[in-house]
Amino acid sequence: MSADDQRPTTPRHRADSPVDAPSPVNGTRSGNAPGHATDDGGASEVAGDVRGAPEVARDDRGAPEVAGDDAGVPGPGVAAPLFTAHLEEGLDAALRAFAAAPTILLGLDFDGVLAPIVNDPKMSRMLPTSAAAIADLTALAGVTVAVVSGREANDLVALADVPAGTKVVGSHGAQWGTVVAGPDGAGALEASPVELTADQTELRAELIRLTHEIADGVEGAWVQEKPAAAVLHTRQAARDDAARLTRAVLDGPATRAVQVIVGKEVVEMAVLEVTKGDALVRLRPETGADAVLYAGDDTTDEDAFAVLGEGDVSIKIGDGDSAAAYRVTDPEEFSAVLVRLVQLRQGTLDTFS
Ligand SMILES: [Mg+2]
Numbered sequence: 001m002s003a004d005d006q007r008p009t010t011p012r013h014r015a016d017s018p019v020d021a022p023s024p025v026n027g028t029r030s031g032n033a034p035g036h037a038t039d040d041g042g043a044s045e046v047a048g049d050v051r052g053a054p055e056v057a058r059d060d061r062g063a064p065e066v067a068g069d070d071a072g073v074p075g076p077g078v079a080a081p082l083f084t085a086h087l088e089e090g091l092d093a094a095l096r097a098f099a100a101a102p103t104i105l106l107g108l109d110f111d112g113v114l115a116p117i118v119n120d121p122k123m124s125r126m127l128p129t130s131a132a133a134i135a136d137l138t139a140l141a142g143v144t145v146a147v148v149s150g151r152e153a154n155d156l157v158a159l160a161d162v163p164a165g166t167k168v169v170g171s172h173g174a175q176w177g178t179v180v181a182g183p184d185g186a187g188a189l190e191a192s193p194v195e196l197t198a199d200q201t202e203l204r205a206e207l208i209r210l211t212h213e214i215a216d217g218v219e220g221a222w223v224q225e226k227p228a229a230a231v232l233h234t235r236q237a238a239r240d241d242a243a244r245l246t247r248a249v250l251d252g253p254a255t256r257a258v259q260v261i262v263g264k265e266v267v268e269m270a271v272l273e274v275t276k277g278d279a280l281v282r283l284r285p286e287t288g289a290d291a292v293l294y295a296g297d298d299t300t301d302e303d304a305f306a307v308l309g310e311g312d313v314s315i316k317i318g319d320g321d322s323a324a325a326y327r328v329t330d331p332e333e334f335s336a337v338l339v340r341l342v343q344l345r346q347g348t349l350d351t352f353s
Pocket of ligand 1: 109110111112113296297298
C-alpha cells in the first residue's frame with residue numbers, strides 16, 4: 001500500500017471509495033480487447049489473453065493516418081504487433097490526436113501507474129518500459145512529463161526513474177519541484193519551498209506534536225513530518241496498537257486538520273487543501289500545454305480527471321468507477337500507452353519540421 005492508495009475522507013466530504021467516485025463519462029473502455037468482458041468492475045484478462053496470445057495482427061483500428069499493416073511497437077520480450085495492438089481503438093485514436101498537439105503535458109501518478117503496487121512502498125519501482133518511454137518523450141520537443149503523487153516529493157524522486165526536466169508534484173499537490181541531474185548521475189529534486197501562512201505553520205507544528213504524543217513509544221508506529229502535514233504510519237505496528245493509534249489520531253489531531261486522507265495503515269493530516277486537480281490546473285499554463293494526458297489508479301486521481309476537457313486524455317488504471325474516459329488494466333498495459341505515444345510523437349513531429 002502506498003501513499004497513493006490513501007483515501008480522502010473527512011472533513012471535505014470527498015469521495016472516499018470507488019463507489020462514491022463519479023461515473024464514467026462514457027462507456028468507452030480500453031484494455032479490453034475484442035471479446036473481453038466490459039463489466040463495470042473493470043474485470044479484464046488482457047494480460048493473459050492478449051499479450052500472451054500467439055498472434056495478434058489487428059489492422060482495423062480505424063485510424064486513418066496509419067496503414068493497416070502498422071506493426072505497433074515492440075515491448076520487452078513481446079513481439080511487435082502484440083505490445084500495443086490491443087490498445088482499445090478509441091484510446092488509440094485519442095492518443096493520435098493528443099500526440100499531434102504542438103505542446104503536450106503528461107501528468108502521471110506513480111504508484112499503480114508507473115510502478116506496480118507492492119506491499120512495501122519503499123520497494124516500488126517503475127517498470128523499465130515506462131521509464132524508457134518517459135526518457136524518450138522528455139527528449140522530444142514540446143513534451144513535458146509531470147509525476148503527480150501522494151508521496152513526499154523527495155521520496156518520490158528517489159524511487160522514480162525519471163530524467164532531468166521531469167516535473168514533480170508530491171503530497172497530492174502540496175510539494176512542487178523539478179528533477180535535475182545530481183552529482184552522482186541520479187536524478188535529484190530541485191524543490192520549490194512549500195509556502196505556509198503563519199497559521200498553517202502553527203497548525204502543522206501542533207498536528208505533529210499531538211501525533212507524536214499518541215504514537216511515540218509504540219513499537220512499529222512512526223510519525224512522518226511532511227512540509228504541510230503530519231502523517232501517522234502504523235504498518236509495522238501490532239494490529240491492536242495500529243487500530244488504537246489510528247482511532248486516537250482520528251479523534252484527536254485529525255479533527256483539527258484542513259484535509260485528512262486515510263489509507264491502510266496511514267493517516268495524513270494536512271494543513272493545506274490541495275488536490276491533484278489543482279496541480280493540473282497549475283501545470284497546464286506553466287507548461288503551455290495545448291493538451292493534457294493524465295493517468296491514475298486511485299480515488300485522489302479523480303480530482304485530476306475532473307479538470308480535464310476537450311482534447312485532453314484521461315486514463316484510469318485498473319478497476320473501480322472513474323470519471324476517466326479510458327481505462328487500461330494495469331501498469332504493464334499503461335507502459336504500452338507510453339510506448340505508443342513515443343512512436344506517435346516522433347512521427348508527428350516530422351510534420352512540424
Ligand atoms: Mg496511484
